[in-house]
Amino acid sequence: MAFRDAAHIFQRLRNGTVPDRGLEAFAVGIERHRKELQRKLDEVRNGEGDVKFLRGGYGCGKTFMANLVIHDAQRSGQEAQKRGFATSFVVVSDNDLHFHKFDELYRKVVSGLSTPACAQGALGDVLDRWIGGIEEGLVELGLSEDDPTFDERVLAKLDEQLVALTGGRAPADMIRVIRKIFELKQAGRVQDAAALVSWLSGSSNVAAGLKSIAGVKGDISSSDAMAYLRGILEIIKSAGYTGLVIVIDEAEAILRMRGDVRGKSLNAIRQIVDAASSYPGLLWVFTGTPTFFDDRQGVKGVEALYARIKYEEFNGVPSLRQPQLALKPFDRERLLKVALKLRSLHPDLAPEEAERRLPKELIEQLVDTVTAGFRGDVGVVPRQFLRTFVNVLDVLADDPDQDAQGLLGFEPAGLTPEEEAVLAGRKLEDPPPDDAFGGAGVAM
Structure with a gap:
């Protein structure tokens, strides 16, 4: 891996955020899910238009997987001398994006357009x-x-x-x-x-x-x-790109919107799902929590949408090909695998030295220490663990005489509301009850 990419990965992880590139270097335990999304990209490359929903609780890696879709899409077909997909990554916010207002959605999508040749504003x-x-x-x-x-x-x-x-x-x-x-x-x-x-x-x-x-x-x-989006899509394809992938991240933010706005926003998603096949070469990827999909305040409250994308399991086993792709929470083994991958990537610490000074046994101790701080909930740990792990590697890189054993204390910092809830031993509040859904349709 290039020094620049490794440095980017560690800088983002220090800040508790998902890197924009280099994700494939430490993508472990999600091979089957990634393969399913690559299959969906292949379908869209062949002229389909579709929507896929990534389903998972806090800490499951939904944003990571969504960024990995962007990575795979832009590189898709390059082995055949094609340009890959154009992409756009939109984060839903209850402050600056009313999802039912398609002009706002369009602005977010097109202003954030990215291609393999142009990283932003493409x-x-x-x-x-x-x-x-x-x-x-x-x-x-x-x-x-x-x-x-x-x-x-x-x-x-x-x-x-x-x-x-x-x-x-x-x-x-x-x-x-x-x-x-x-x-x-x-x-x-x-x-x-x-x-x-x-x-x-x-x-x-x-x-x-x-x-x-x-x-x-x-x-x-x-x-x-x-x-307009249809026109932009066709121009993208005529410019030599395979198609367009639009990621809509953190759709659960819609649950925090006022009742009428939330209903219209969910209705907008229904319209997108209904019209998806009429946009050949376009793949929408939404991420959301189980509450977003299963609560009456969310998708379940819009019967037409719920029926189209309902999540099902068969004796506890879900199909990866159904509209909702369920991501599993982190477990101890997967967290260890990610840590071992990252240990070999630090830009200022040789892999052999990192392995000698921070052996697997000490990493296991760190996993257990951080997990204990969150009442044994491994699923909510990854962001805090990776931040702490990166800081430990940084200290070892800065001081060749530092003993890793003395660095394994853990004090959580920069907590999200979800992490604060787990640390305090309480559940997050459910969406507040209010009025019914509504919203007029827009021609797609």
Whole structure:
């Protein structure tokens, strides 16, 4: 592993967060689940559109698995000289994302677009690759780039492809803006073109004068947002990427929303599930807790959605291929395997030295010490354990004379509400009862 990636992994774990890259280096105990998600990626690569739900309690590794899906998606097909999937990772928040407002969802998805070639804000790069492909196609047909009609021919082909790819469902304003982006770039007005790319990404902070030049008024509306997403998906595929994977993390945050907003948000998920097959090349991946799926305040309260994605076990054995993929809580053995993997990856500690100074027996003691601090609940331990383990490795790397045995005391820090609850020996509060669900549908 590259030093840069190893350093990134340890920096993120020090902060108690999931790394953005290098996850495969310490992904243990989830091989079957990962294989199922790779199977789903293969289906979408072959023209399907679908939704998958990752189900698990606190500490099960839902966010880790969701990030691993992003990793696998972007690298999918690269062995065949393809570009892999474009991806977007959205965290549900009861403060800044009302899920039922599709314009807000669209903005989060498109502004966070990532590709193997562009780590963040990739829409502009995707548009350039798509338009570049159109230009190359015209040149291959014998048209010179110096031909005075070349730009007009590119615009005509651009219109033709958008209409054909979306079945005529691309919003007229979308076509106008993309045309204007091309024209502005050809005229050397790169900043103005970038501002219109921001508008196409869902931004509401684009000057009215510039929107007027493009022939549009206002911003992308909630009722039009999914049609725009369809257009973006087709452009992504036409730019040479396999498709689009959208991760919606921490869907359980919807349970904390006001009753009417929560109901509309759940209804929005139902609409996405119902329409998924009509977006070939798009995979949605949601993560959520069992309470989100099984409580009447959550998915179970929307009968049509619950029936579609209901979780089932057969004599205690679930199918991995059903809509909900259940992730198992960490156990002692899996935590040890992760620790042993990380021990060999520290960027400033040679693997042989790390193994000599921090043998497996001491790691087992640390697992037991941290677990005891959380009343024996191994499932809630991983974040705190990994933070402590990384700190121990850091101290050993900083001081060659330090004895690891003297570092094995544990004092929890930076606790989440879930960790505080376990530490105090109490359960988290259930979602507060309130009114029924509601929400009008939006054309998908």
